Amino acid sequence: DGGITQSPKYLFRKEGQNVTLSCEQNLNHDAMYWYRQDPGQGLRLIYYSQIVNDFQKGDIAEGYSVSREKKESFPLTVTSAQKNPTAFYLCASSRLADRHEQYFGPGTRLTVT
């Protein structure tokens, strides 16, 4: 189903707790991305990584952190500093060569109360 997985599908946390969302791909893609999706706001980029051990901030990086220790994995940590963490989080990956298509994971719906 696309070769990119996210877990869990639903996640519930109390306010003030950090939480880490998993993203794994077996497509041998160089680049990986994290998006946040809110109703009426489309897909907003949080962080992206084009190579292992390197990543860049997207448009809404505040309150989030990432790591890219392996090519296959790009976990996202939602910290307590994120003011409105409740959202649908989508991970994606792509090759950097000729094709630009981004393949999306199934998403994680995070609810913080």
Place this chain on the structure above:
Amino acid sequence: GENVEQHPSTLSVQEGDSAVIKCTYSDSASNYFPWYKQELGKRPQLIIDIRSNVGEKKDQRIAVTLNKTAKHFSLHITETQPEDSAVYFCAAKFGNEKLTFGTGTRLTIIP
């Protein structure tokens, strides 16, 4: 940075009629324009894309047109069917830079 505007935000079309969704972009250097379809509760999936050296691309009932001078591109769906109901996102990109997405269009096909 790149800015992508998408219109309309919602669109209802009678089954069998055509649907058109339009996007404008700000960075004249953008050279790649994909369209994604997201069905309810599912992940976005690429349905068609176009590069800046092409003015139009068609795949069965779906077509995309690009006007580089005006910096806008459009998605055309002909002979719409109930399964076309979804949210559609346009996006723009330059080189290996990040994709910038539009805010989405919720398309509803009325039987």
